Amino acid sequence: MTVAGPTLSQRAQKLRRLALESIAAAGSGHPGGSLSAADIVAVLFFQELRWHEKDPLWPLRDRFILSKGHAAPILYAALAETGRIPEESLQTLRRTGSPLQGHPSVKDLPWVEASTGSLGQGLSIGLGHALAGKMDGLDFRVFVLLGDGELNEGQVWEAAMAASHYGLQNLVAIVDQNGFQLDGATDAIMGLGPLPAKWEAFGWQVEEVNGHDVAELQRALAIPRPRWEEKGRPRVIIAHTVKGKGVSFMEGNNAFHGRAPTPEELKKALWELGGEAP
Amino acid sequence: MTEMGPSTREAYGQALLQLGRQDPRIVVLDGDLSTSTMTRYFAKEFPQRFFNMGIAEANMVGAAAGLSRSGKIPFISSFATFLMSKGYDQMRMAIAYSKANVKLVGSHGGISVGEDGVSQQSVEDLALARSLPGFYVACPADGPSTAAVIRAAAYHPGPVYVRVGRPPAPLVYREPAAFAFGRAPVLRQGRDVTIAALGLMVPEALKAADMLAEKGYEARVLDLVSVKPLDTHTLIQAAEETGAMVVAEEHLLAGGVGSAVAMLLSQFRPIPLAFVGMEDTYAESGKPAELFQKYGLTAENIAWKAEALITRYRRR
Numbered sequence: 001m002t003v004a005g006p007t008l009s010q011r012a013q014k015l016r017r018l019a020l021e022s023i024a025a026a027g028s029g030h031p032g033g034s035l036s037a038a039d040i041v042a043v044l045f046f047q048e049l050r051w052h053e054k055d056p057l058w059p060l061r062d063r064f065i066l067s068k069g070h071a072a073p074i075l076y077a078a079l080a081e082t083g084r085i086p087e088e089s090l091q092t093l094r095r096t097g098s099p100l101q102g103h104p105s106v107k108d109l110p111w112v113e114a115s116t117g118s119l120g121q122g123l124s125i126g127l128g129h130a131l132a133g134k135m136d137g138l139d140f141r142v143f144v145l146l147g148d149g150e151l152n153e154g155q156v157w158e159a160a161m162a163a164s165h166y167g168l169q170n171l172v173a174i175v176d177q178n179g180f181q182l183d184g185a186t187d188a189i190m191g192l193g194p195l196p197a198k199w200e201a202f203g204w205q206v207e208e209v210n211g212h213d214v215a216e217l218q219r220a221l222a223i224p225r226p227r228w229e230e231k232g233r234p235r236v237i238i239a240h241t242v243k244g245k246g247v248s249f250m251e252g253n254n255a256f257h258g259r260a261p262t263p264e265e266l267k268k269a270l271w272e273l274g275g276e277a278p
Numbered sequence: 279m280t281e282m283g284p285s286t287r288e289a290y291g292q293a294l295l296q297l298g299r300q301d302p303r304i305v306v307l308d309g310d311l312s313t314s315t316m317t318r319y320f321a322k323e324f325p326q327r328f329f330n331m332g333i334a335e336a337n338m339v340g341a342a343a344g345l346s347r348s349g350k351i352p353f354i355s356s357f358a359t360f361l362m363s364k365g366y367d368q369m370r371m372a373i374a375y376s377k378a379n380v381k382l383v384g385s386h387g388g389i390s391v392g393e394d395g396v397s398q399q400s401v402e403d404l405a406l407a408r409s410l411p412g413f414y415v416a417c418p419a420d421g422p423s424t425a426a427v428i429r430a431a432a433y434h435p436g437p438v439y440v441r442v443g444r445p446p447a448p449l450v451y452r453e454p455a456a457f458a459f460g461r462a463p464v465l466r467q468g469r470d471v472t473i474a475a476l477g478l479m480v481p482e483a484l485k486a487a488d489m490l491a492e493k494g495y496e497a498r499v500l501d502l503v504s505v506k507p508l509d510t511h512t513l514i515q516a517a518e519e520t521g522a523m524v525v526a527e528e529h530l531l532a533g534g535v536g537s538a539v540a541m542l543l544s545q546f547r548p549i550p551l552a553f554v555g556m557e558d559t560y561a562e563s564g565k566p567a568e569l570f571q572k573y574g575l576t577a578e579n580i581a582w583k584a585e586a587l588i589t590r591y592r593r594r
Binding site for chain 1: 370
């Protein structure tokens with residue numbers, strides 16, 4: 001018998017609310033890219049990731065690396081909602097002395113797996129974990145969440161080349177393709193297309209999904225554990241998302257790339273996200 | 279005459295092989311230079327623990343951070359200039375800031391790379407490495423010292439950068455050499471002046487001490503193999519007892535080891551100092567010995583600066 005808990009969509013909405021509340025409490029942060037990643041993060045944290053509740057370094061854990069480090073609030077929300085960190089700590093985001101640094105810091109918070117925020121680095125770090133897994137014949141998987149603007153960084157493609165060279169079937173890149181970067185639309189700043197063909201050319205298995213369709217994400221992120229006796233390839237999931245997803249006045253509004261909502265905006269946003277009426 | 283030994287890169291390659299035999303956690307990454315950095319010995323014996331990452335240093339540094347968090351002890355190698363310059367942001371974020379247990383070994387340090395010219399000559403790697411919080415930094419003078427440094431680096435719980443060089447290095451030590459981070463071996467005692475040197479400048483410093491002895495000056499010679507942390511005790515003691523110091527390095531003076539020594543001594547024991555190193559310039563192609571001559575990285579220049587300090591500031 002199973003007890004019906006919140007659905008993954010409801011979980012994602014809760015993560016969005018917690019992320020926005022923490023950003024508002026901090027008075028700064030990045031709402032847009034946090035909201036676009038919420039459904040992906042919810043499916044990973046509430047369904048896919050194998051972890052040990054006491055040991056962030058448990059050797060068999062599935063690794064999750066938030067390469068787009070500015071979406072830290074959605075990661076912290078997931079850590080709180082899964083009991084890894086206390087929910088109250090979300091209110092300390094960006095405060096002096098808090099483990100919840102403006103961008104993830106593994107030194108301050110071991111659950112975040114990698115220090116990110118200088119874009120382009122997460123896939124390489126994930127590659128290192130994946131190489132170690134292959135060396136030791138372990139069956140953990142490594143999920144790295146990248147922004148689409150982040151793909152401008154050459155290092156991402158260095159890592160992409162190496163991952164297919166080493167046949168890292170345990171490495172999964174997820175691109176949160178919300179179509180915007182700081183200065184504007186990704187197509188206007190630095191065209192990425194044709195993105196699936198680029199990853200394919202680098203030797204990756206490519207899948208495109210709607211990054212807000214939880215059922216689709218569940219299916220796509222159910223990556224089989226590596227079977228090292230067989231050859232395999234790394235996989236990329238290109239998730240089509242909406243920047244600011246779930247809040248009408250933030251959706252596709254790049255003004256909310258990197259500014260906190262006002263108290264009034266927060267109230268309205270929380271209500272739209274299934275919170276209490278303002 | 280001084281007996282020649284292996285290059286420090288050769289000694290690194292051999293030391294790494296020994297370590298690999300003793301400890302299965304040791305893994306090695308190289309950026310398509312393994313036949314030059316000498317990680318090839320390790321690669322040949324332990325192909326499963328050697329990763330050639332191609333000509334992509336940034337990715338190599340990041341991958342090493344991931345390997346270390348998954349329980350390995352990664353050594354990563356390239357030419358010093360490519361490793362430090364192209365992998366710097368990754369060292370900052372994924373290694374220094376993250377306190378990752380990664381060992382970085384830059385070969386072809388300094389202008390003694392020679393004929394390949396400026397693009398391959400690293401004259402800023404020590405400044406860059408030393409600026410990373412938590413990094414330990416070493417620059418051994420010869421083969422035996424390199425072996426000791428590499429063993430110590432492997433089991434220091436944190437990031438380490440080691441600079442090794444291309445040409446054969448005159449022997450300063452006998453096997454097995456002793457090394458500890460934060461210790462500067464006193465290679466020669468003296469009370470008139472101190473010469474603190476590192477890498478290939480150590481044998482030059484010893485020659486300079488011989489030259490000074492012919493003029494009746496006794497120079498103390500320190501090996502600053504541990505660039506960070508410096509041996510504060512030995513340096514301050516030398517400052518107190520000799521009253522003047524020349525620091526000699528195959529590196530830009532800006533941000534180099536001389537500047538670290540100056541910062542230390544100016545706080546605790548201010549004395550007249552002089553510096554031998556690259557003066558706000560790159561070098562060029564040429565034979566290493568000719569380049570050392572042209573850019574003043576010689577025993578003669580060290581001795582000349584030491585004598586000038588002694589005659590100008592002599593108090594006793």
